[in-house]
Amino acid sequence: MSRAARANYREDVAGRANVEDTPELLAYYDELENLQTGALWTVANKIEPWQPQSSSVPVLWRYQDLRAHVLRSADLVSPEKAGRRVIYLNNPGRKDVAAAVGWLYSGLQTMRPGELASAHAHSASALRFIMEGQGAYTIVDGHKMTLGANDFVLTPNGTWHEHGVSAEGTPCIWQDGLDIPLMNALEANFYVVHPDLQQAVTHPVDDSPAAWGATALHPVGHKWDKGYSPLLKYQWEPTYEALSRYARVTDGSPYDGVIMDYVNPLTGGPVMQTIGASMQMLRPGEHTKAHRHTGSYIYQVAKGRGWSVINGQRFDWRERDIFCVPSWMFHEHANASAGEDACLFCFNDLPVMKALGLYREQALAENGGHQAA
Secondary structure, X not given: OOHHHHHHHHOOOOOOOOOOOOHHHHHHHHHHHHOOOOOHHXXXXXXXXXXXXXXXXXXXXXXXXXXXXXXXXXXXOOHHHHOOOEEEOOOOOOHHHOOOEOOEEEEEEEEOOOOEOOOEEEOOOEEEEEEEOOOEEEEEOOEEEEEOOOOEEEEOOOOOEEEEEOOOOOOEEEEEEEOHHHHHHOOXXXXXXXXOOOOOOOOOOOHXXXXXXXXXXXXXXXXXXXXXXXXXXXXXXXXXHHHHHHHOOOOOEOOOEEEEEEOOOOOOOOOOOOOEEEEEEEOOOOEOOOEEEOOOEEXXXXXXXXXXXXXXXXXXXXXXXXXXXXXXXXXXXXEOOOOOOEEEEEEEOHHXXXXXXXXXXXXXXXXXXXXXX
């Protein structure tokens, strides 16, 4: 079949082949439907597009718009009754699965001083990125970690975990990131509450970063056989310091500026099997070129202000705002300040894309590598 014939065969806007409906064909389709079957040519474009066609749309969630609503939830429901007091981010194209983008979930959770949610475990991999407040902590399989602004903590799938705020702390807000929609799509999701509601702290507080936080040093004789990182807490200060050092010796990526992945210190691979994470720095006045890739990305502004152009649409952001980039959509970032750097935290489904051999990337060739917004 020629290229022109092939294009004509599958470019019908309804997602059907270029086959004219006849009474005989329509009756045939009805007969197939009664047998719980169907003719592939009627759905070919829909299920096998020429390239990824995300149902997600780019969205910017402004922290200044959400903060009061998140805090108000603490007046309306208790963590005991709500289970998790979270305002989730709902992408207009993914409302059917409660996803922020693609197969990734995101929400903003708040807790008051002295509050402690019940311990639980689930199939979904999860992370927390602290947005504001003091005294927050997370316990993962007996490891208690104290958390400050821009700290990043893992609660991997299958682990007992719970979150709280010390009585001496302040109201805290953090972003939750999970792959709940993916687990549900795979029909593999489990959720269970700890039989004692709370778990015992069985290790010294902050032992995980103490043991595994040194970039090039590993504790001797310490065995770890989990599929996720033994470094459960990634602190902001050493992360920013590492980015700043790296920025002095590199030109960075033309598409992401100075970018570094959070990694499992034992393998150099992603922090969890299904979720990856990174932190990137845009130097003063830096404007990256546009590219696109398979996989879905959720960004949170850790520092500074700027804008991103996603699929031709400009989004202006500042500290603590959250935005998403759907799969296979061109995107570029810019730092709006001429004197200060900007930093973007990101979590994504890149480990899934790469493990399945599905990752592809493409640079924008037109207009000097920039989109018209």
